[in-house]
Amino acid sequence: MPVQVKICGINRPDALAAAVAGGARYVGLVFYERSPRHVAPELAAELARQVPTGVRVVGLFVDPDELMLERVLGSVPLDLIQLHGEETPERVAEVRAAYGIEVMKAVKVAEAADLDRAAAYDGACDRLLFDAKAPKGVAALPGGNGLSFDWTLLAGRTWARPWMLSGGLNAGNLADAVRATGATAVDVSSGVEDRPGHKDPALVAGFLACAAAL
Numbered sequence: 001m002p003v004q005v006k007i008c009g010i011n012r013p014d015a016l017a018a019a020v021a022g023g024a025r026y027v028g029l030v031f032y033e034r035s036p037r038h039v040a041p042e043l044a045a046e047l048a049r050q051v052p053t054g055v056r057v058v059g060l061f062v063d064p065d066e067l068m069l070e071r072v073l074g075s076v077p078l079d080l081i082q083l084h085g086e087e088t089p090e091r092v093a094e095v096r097a098a099y100g101i102e103v104m105k106a107v108k109v110a111e112a113a114d115l116d117r118a119a120a121y122d123g124a125c126d127r128l129l130f131d132a133k134a135p136k137g138v139a140a141l142p143g144g145n146g147l148s149f150d151w152t153l154l155a156g157r158t159w160a161r162p163w164m165l166s167g168g169l170n171a172g173n174l175a176d177a178v179r180a181t182g183a184t185a186v187d188v189s190s191g192v193e194d195r196p197g198h199k200d201p202a203l204v205a206g207f208l209a210c211a212a213a214l
């Protein structure tokens with residue numbers, strides 16, 4: 001079965017067109033102001049309107065408050081909320097119950113214990129996303145850093161919820177990542193960019209072609 005792909009950090013129509021044409025199943029819009037991929041709700045709404053049926057629009061948030069969620073959800077039709085901050089399982093369950101939209105919780109992984117802790121989220125969200133933990137002491141983003149984690153940590157783990165793999169994926173390592181983890185869905189941002197925050201349509205197409213060939 002081909003691996004499903006989410007192209008995250010869409011902020012231009014050409015990137016969206018490449019993602020859709022290449023068969024992405026999810027497109028991500030980043031509502032985190034420190035990110036070079038950040039989109040204002042007005043632009044996000046315009047991009048979301050161009051997304052065809054069958055492709056799911058994901059809104060990425062980092063520790064959002066109600067004001068933030070309501071501001072975005074009031075104008076952007078999201079199919080999925082991605083929580084990529086330090087949200088507790090209780091907060092994840094609260095967001096899920098409040099908005100009636102599927103929630104995907106990002107779990108940052110550096111060691112096996114991080115995956116042990118992920119079990120607490122398994123019942124609170126609709127999907128899990130495993131990403132590399134951002135390096136300490138660096139002014140890094142909480143995600144979208146183009147860093148991978150040790151994929152073998154996921155081997156042999158089972159989850160009640162569907163899950164995606166992310167962190168430093170690109171067309172060159174996708175096959176190895178999928179082989180090592182058994183992922184059936186992946187999420188990529190930096191690996192299809194030619195500079196931070198700028199998706200290269202050719203890299204987007206190349207990544208999706210690799211996924212389709214798996």
Ligand SMILES: O=C(O)c1ccccc1N[C@@H]1O[C@H](COP(=O)(O)O)[C@@H](O)[C@H]1O
Nearest residue numbers: 008035143144145146166167168189190
């Ligand atoms: O993409 C961002 O700018 C971002 C900002 C804050 C939190 C998460 C972010 N992106 C997510 O990070 C992972 C890994 O991205 P990459 O492929 O290593 O660049 C992915 O799940 C993005 O959705």
